[in-house]
Amino acid sequence: xxxxxxxxxxxxxxxxxxxxxxxxxxxxxxxxxxxxxxxxxxxxxxxxxxxxxxxxxxxxxxxxxxxxxxxxxxxxxxxxxxxxxxxxxxxxxxxxxxxxxxxxxxxxxxxxxxxxxxxxxxxxxxxxxxxxxxxxxxxxxxxxxxxxxxxxxxxxxxxxxxxxxxxxxxxxxxxxxxxxxxxxxxxxxxxxxxxxxxxxxxxxxxxxxxxxxxxxxxxxxxxxxxxxxxxxxxxxxxxxxxxxxxxxxxxxxxxxxxxxxxxxxxxxx
Amino acid sequence: xxxxxxxxxxxxxxxxxxxxxxxxxxxxxxxxxxxxxxxxxxxxxxxxxxxxxxxxxxxxxxxxxxxxxxxxxxxxxxxxxxxxxxxxxxxxxxxxxxxxxxxxxxxxxxxxxxxxxxxxxxxxxxxxxxxxxxxxxxxxxxxxxxxxxxxxxxxxxxxxxxxxxxxxxxxxxxxxxxxxxxxxxxxxxxxxxxxxxxxxxxxxxxxxxxxxxxxxxxxxxxxxxxxxx
Numbered sequence: 470x471x472x473x474x475x476x477x478x479x480x481x482x483x484x485x486x487x488x489x490x491x492x493x494x495x496x497x498x499x500x501x502x503x504x505x506x507x508x509x510x511x512x513x514x515x516x517x518x519x520x521x522x523x524x525x526x527x528x529x530x531x532x533x534x535x536x537x538x539x540x541x542x543x544x545x546x547x548x549x550x551x552x553x554x555x556x557x558x559x560x561x562x563x564x565x566x567x568x569x570x571x572x573x574x575x576x577x578x579x580x581x582x583x584x585x586x587x588x589x590x591x592x593x594x595x596x597x598x599x600x601x602x603x604x605x606x607x608x609x610x611x612x613x614x615x616x617x618x619x620x621x622x623x624x625x626x627x628x629x630x631x632x633x634x635x636x637x638x639x640x641x642x643x644x645x646x647x648x649x650x651x652x653x654x655x656x657x658x659x660x661x662x663x664x665x666x667x668x669x670x671x672x673x674x675x676x677x678x679x680x681x682x683x684x685x686x687x688x689x690x691x692x693x694x695x696x697x698x699x700x701x702x703x704x705x706x707x708x709x710x711x712x713x714x715x716x717x718x719x720x721x722x723x724x725x726x727x728x729x730x731x732x733x734x735x736x737x738x
Numbered sequence: 739x740x741x742x743x744x745x746x747x748x749x750x751x752x753x754x755x756x757x758x759x760x761x762x763x764x765x766x767x768x769x770x771x772x773x774x775x776x777x778x779x780x781x782x783x784x785x786x787x788x789x790x791x792x793x794x795x796x797x798x799x800x801x802x803x804x805x806x807x808x809x810x811x812x813x814x815x816x817x818x819x820x821x822x823x824x825x826x827x828x829x830x831x832x833x834x835x836x837x838x839x840x841x842x843x844x845x846x847x848x849x850x851x852x853x854x855x856x857x858x859x860x861x862x863x864x865x866x867x868x869x870x871x872x873x874x875x876x877x878x879x880x881x882x883x884x885x886x887x888x889x890x891x892x893x894x895x896x897x898x899x900x901x902x903x904x905x906x907x908x909x910x911x912x913x914x915x916x917x918x919x920x921x922x923x924x925x926x927x928x929x930x931x932x933x934x935x936x937x938x939x940x941x942x943x944x945x946x947x948x949x950x951x952x953x954x955x956x957x958x959x960x961x962x963x964x965x966x967x
Contacts, residue, residue, distance in 0.1 A: 631796055632831040636844040637821040637893060722798055723816040 490515050525602075532594050540594040544581065544601045548574050551609035559616030563726045564717035568710050569612050576706025577601075577608040580698055589694060600695060604702040607659065611703035612710050615655035619714055622647035623727045630725055640719040648711040655707045659700045666696055747772040747807060747929040748823070748897045753792055754801030754953075762788040764953040765801065770897070770946075773927040777944030777961070779937055785953035786933040790899050793931060794823040807896065817847070824895030828902040830882035837861065837877070837885050838870040844893035852892060860888040864918055880911025884918065891922070898923075900932040904939070916943065941965065 471488065475481035497511040532539060552570030559565040581601045584590045590600050623630065623644060633643040667689070678688035718727050746769045755763045763785045770776045778786045791797040793804055795816055804811045811819050821844065832840050841860055842852035854870070861869055864884040869877075877885065883903065890898060903919065904912040920943055923930055934940050940947055940961065947964040949957040957964045 628827070628829060628831045629833065632827065633833075633843075635794060635796060635820050635825040635827075636889065637817045637847045638843075639817070639847065642847075720798065722795055724796060724798055 486519055490519070529594070529598060532598070535594060537592050537594065537597065540592075540597045540601075543598060544578075544605065547602055547605045548578060551577075551605050551612075555609045555613040555616070558613035559620055561727065562616055562620050562714065562717070564714070565616055568713045568717055569609075569616065571713060572612050572706045572710030573605065573608045575709045576612075576704070577605045577702040579705065580604055580702040584698055589698070600698075603695060604698055607699045608702045608706040611655045611659060611707050614658075615651045615707040615710055616714060618654045619644075619647055619651040619711065620727065622650060623718060623725075624729055627725065627728050634723060634725065640723045640725075641715040644715050644718055648715050652707050652711045656700075656704055659696075659703045663696050663700055666693060745772050745807075746770065746805070747774070748793065748931070749805040749808075750789075750793065750802070751805060752802035753789070753799050753804060755788060755792055755797060756800050761953050763792060763799075766948075766950075766953075766955045767802075768948055768955060768958055770929055770931060772929050774946060775923055775930040775932060775944045777940035777947045778931060778933045778950060779935065779940050779947060780950035782935065783952075784950040786935075786950055787901055788953070789950065790825075790901050790931060790933050793897075793899055794820050794825055796820075796825075821848070821893045822896045823899060824890035824893050824897070825899040825901065826883075826886050826890050826903050828906050830879075830886035832874040832877070832882055832885055832889075835874065836870065837866065837872045837874060840874060840885055841870075841888050841892050843889055856892070860892055861885075863891065863922055864888045865914070878911070879907050880915055883907060883911070883915050887915075887919065887922070895928070897929045897931065900930060902933055902935065905935070919943065937965065 471481060471484045475484050493515060494511060497507050500507055528543075532543070549570060551573050552566060555573065556562075556565040556569040559569070562568075581590065581597075581604055585592060585597065590597060626647065630643045634640060678691065683691075719725060749769045750766050753763060753766045754761070766789060768776070778789060780786055788797065792799050795804075795811060806814065806819065806822060814822075824844075833843060838852075838854075838857045838861075841857050845852045857870055858867070861867060864887050866881065866884055866888070869881070869885070874882065874885065883906075887903070900919065904915050907915060916939060919932075922928065923943075930943075932940070932943055934943075944961055946959060947957075947961045948955050949964055957967055959967075
């Protein structure tokens with residue numbers, strides 16, 4: 470219907486975006502009926518997401534003529550932004566910004582670098598930026614899930630953790646179980662995506678490749694390649710983050726910082 | 739235990755902790771001699787548990803310090819300090835597994851394996867002979883607290899901190915655990931700091947008493963003097 474109303478591609482795109490946003494926001498309104506209030510956060514996220522993707526699209530048009538180093542710099546900036554966004558999912562977790570940024574840079578950054586070197590990701594900006602951003606975005610989500618789960622588990626087991634500390638345990642060991650569970654839980658979406666590939670869903674990248682004339686078999690295999698890379702980047706990110714957060718949860722005097730209502734008092738050491 | 743009576747085992751020196759503008763512990767100075775039992779009493783929110791958490795450095799003091807056998811505890815690595823200053827809390831917080839695995843937890847952190855005979859001896863001291871292979875999930879509250887006591891003793895602490903050790907138990911278990919703690923303290927000459935809101939219990943267990951109010955020590959002295967001041 471919208472195709473008939475709008476002939477200009479830009480107008481058609483905006484109308485389609487509006488329709489999709491209305492559907493997304495309808496879910497928020499239904500949730501409100503069940504006393505789940507996401508109105509403000511969802512509205513901001515929808516507007517912000519649209520503005521950001523239009524901005525990135527505009528930049529991509531300019532970047533098509535640019536060098537690959539500009540592409541690499543753009544990916545670096547994306548990782549920083551992902552670190553900031555992801556750390557907000559771990560409110561109260563000490564050092565979450567540093568942990569998130571380092572985790573995403575190590576996880577997504579190393580997979581992008583290795584796969585580009587191997588030729589799995591084309592160095593052309595039109596390939597590097599979209600595929601790289603997919604890896605970074607998924608690493609960001611996984612990192613947020615891991616830190617959020619770690620925070621909840623530690624807050625629910627403060628007594629056990631401090632009992633272990635009081636008996637002379639290594640602080641990192643006292644939360645190792647919760648870090649491991651956070652790591653496993655954060656990878657469930659990535660594992661399910663791989664497991665259900667082609668059965669439950671046909672991802673957008675494959676659909677886009679088919680529309681742009683790629684051979685269906687190559688498009689299908691490359692979609693698997695992308696999801697496997699997402700799994701690798703997400704897994705490595707969560708692994709690094711959950712290792713780092715074990716240290717950040719304690720002061721230098723091995724006192725648990727992540728406690729209900731606790732305010733960190735810096736060790737005199 | 740080889741302990742020289744009349745020497746200070748642990749000393750709080752102008753100890754204080756403030757968090758976010760709120761003073762939890764305010765300039766407390768107290769000496770606990772080797773083999774002595776000091777009861778810390780006071781109303782809810784007086785800072786009893788906050789004071790105790792400063793003694794094994796589970797929290798960081800914002801003022802003053804603690805001397806353990808005349809050594810400033812900032813000079814002692816935290817894990818070594820916590821081995822020397824053991825703690826039993828209101829809830830047992832046992833780790834999943836067997837009773838003997840829990841008892842051996844502290845030594846295991848230093849790479850030591852507790853012998854079966856030592857585990858049995860510790861369990862016998864808390865009246866749990868034959869419990870070594872029991873799953874902790876099947877213990878009553880009183881049994882769990884006794885395992886927690888044996889677990890703290892397995893580290894051979896110089897000082898034992900007891901934070902309301904019987905307040906989560908029913909009357910029968912409370913009386914049993916209190917009696918056991920009293921026996922262990924008397925037999926081993928262990929230095930103890932026990933926090934309790936139960937003045938009668940403090941009188942039964944302690945030789946000296948410190949009364950706290952709004953984070954400050956308002957009275958310190960022999961139990962009878964503090965109670966009748």
